[in-house]
Amino acid sequence: MMAEINPVPIWLTVKLSIWTTIILLIIGVPLSYYLAYTKSKLGLVIEALTTLPLVLPPTVLGFYLLLLLSKNGIIGSVWYRLFDYQLVFHFEGIVIASVIYSLPMMVHPLTSGFRSVPRNIIEASWTLGKSKIETLFRVILPNMKASVLTGIVLSFAHTIGEFGVVLMVGGNIEGQTRVVSIAIYDAVEAIDYKTAHVYAGLLFVASFISLAMLYAINRRWSL
Amino acid sequence: MIRARVKKLLHGFDGDFWLDAELEVRGTEFLVILGQSGSGKTTLLRCIAGLETPEEGYIEVDGEVWFDSKRRINLPPQRRNVGFVFQDYALFPNMTVLENVMYGMRKKDKDRAIELLRMAGLEGLKDKKPDKLSGGQKQRVALLRALAKEPKVLLLDEPLSALDPDLRLELQKELRNFQKNASIPALMVSHDKEETLRLADRVIRIHKGKIVEEGEPQRILADAQATLVSKRENHREVILTLKLEGKLVEMRVDKESL
Numbered sequence: 001m002m003a004e005i006n007p008v009p010i011w012l013t014v015k016l017s018i019w020t021t022i023i024l025l026i027i028g029v030p031l032s033y034y035l036a037y038t039k040s041k042l043g044l045v046i047e048a049l050t051t052l053p054l055v056l057p058p059t060v061l062g063f064y065l066l067l068l069l070s071k072n073g074i075i076g077s078v079w080y081r082l083f084d085y086q087l088v089f090h091f092e093g094i095v096i097a098s099v100i101y102s103l104p105m106m107v108h109p110l111t112s113g114f115r116s117v118p119r120n121i122i123e124a125s126w127t128l129g130k131s132k133i134e135t136l137f138r139v140i141l142p143n144m145k146a147s148v149l150t151g152i153v154l155s156f157a158h159t160i161g162e163f164g165v166v167l168m169v170g171g172n173i174e175g176q177t178r179v180v181s182i183a184i185y186d187a188v189e190a191i192d193y194k195t196a197h198v199y200a201g202l203l204f205v206a207s208f209i210s211l212a213m214l215y216a217i218n219r220r221w222s223l
Numbered sequence: 224m225i226r227a228r229v230k231k232l233l234h235g236f237d238g239d240f241w242l243d244a245e246l247e248v249r250g251t252e253f254l255v256i257l258g259q260s261g262s263g264k265t266t267l268l269r270c271i272a273g274l275e276t277p278e279e280g281y282i283e284v285d286g287e288v289w290f291d292s293k294r295r296i297n298l299p300p301q302r303r304n305v306g307f308v309f310q311d312y313a314l315f316p317n318m319t320v321l322e323n324v325m326y327g328m329r330k331k332d333k334d335r336a337i338e339l340l341r342m343a344g345l346e347g348l349k350d351k352k353p354d355k356l357s358g359g360q361k362q363r364v365a366l367l368r369a370l371a372k373e374p375k376v377l378l379l380d381e382p383l384s385a386l387d388p389d390l391r392l393e394l395q396k397e398l399r400n401f402q403k404n405a406s407i408p409a410l411m412v413s414h415d416k417e418e419t420l421r422l423a424d425r426v427i428r429i430h431k432g433k434i435v436e437e438g439e440p441q442r443i444l445a446d447a448q449a450t451l452v453s454k455r456e457n458h459r460e461v462i463l464t465l466k467l468e469g470k471l472v473e474m475r476v477d478k479e480s481l
Contacts, residue, residue: 124315
């Protein structure tokens, strides 16, 4: 039965999740650091904005992202001028959409992690002559490992399972944007329940393993 | 030598007040800042370390200006060469004892760090993480870590208050020895009378942000008076509750010894 299953959507899903998680980690650390320690009111606005993808229907987010990333959109037009192809209906487009969609999955655990690190060990590092960057990498991040790993696992798992935003921005293009969740939808529409079962089972197992890992991490590193 | 003049608005539980204090510490002098909780003594220490910024003032250590509100000079804590010891140790949980001590060294010198640990009787614990240490061991490591970077001044924020009395006595002696060996001035925040008598060369007492007394420890502390709040007894002891420097202290006296 496995021989009949197209592995491309599986590979694409894994690739999308890895890229999304890496980009989210790079964006998430400085953003969460700012949100955790700022006293500015702007911090509240940014925190609310990063949480929006949690409560908005994926179609709403997908619709706005489609407008932004399309050839005439603010981001899409720049991309088109630089690379001569449009972001929507391409892998790069769904990576950007996934990053925005999964932003709270990375930012929330990291922000709580930053807030949980005792202030005095941060100040101790400063008084010992270490810069804020060195303190971040040598003191703060190593003492919030559980939050960093939670952010990574949640972002990865959330991206594996996303459907609406990817469909709106990427459509259903073989090898470019047809990830497993869309392939399931496709198979069900074609009344190919066997394929749908295999893909759905894979997502089920992957999501279960991710969550089991998450709980193991929390048990290992939380107080 | 430390010269500091600090003015900063503080928010107390019974309203705002100004911390407005001026002090000078010379040579290897050990200055203890006494005062009730919320009087501004810790803030004064944190301003010197650069962890808080005064609204107005001037801080100079060994001729180097660390803060001058008029000239808009405000060196960050990283560039003020202080050794700061926190009340709750503030050791890095992710590092071993040796890594903690070496963390602040400008030139990583493992042999010197081990020598420091040996002097404090902690060599055997060098590969342990802080969560495996007792309170006294943690505070020794915190003190060594602060001294290992060879600071120009030692700032101590009630470093011994979390320890039991016997251990406190032992560490007071060690603290004084280490400070004298390092030949640097020390400023310590405390609210403990006995500790102040043992350690201080000079004492300043702060009340609501203002220095209200300054002088030799014996003279300053002789003025402190205790008032009896209540007296009760059980079959074995007489239990006296005294008010000392604004705090309630319970004293138990064995009836047989009376």
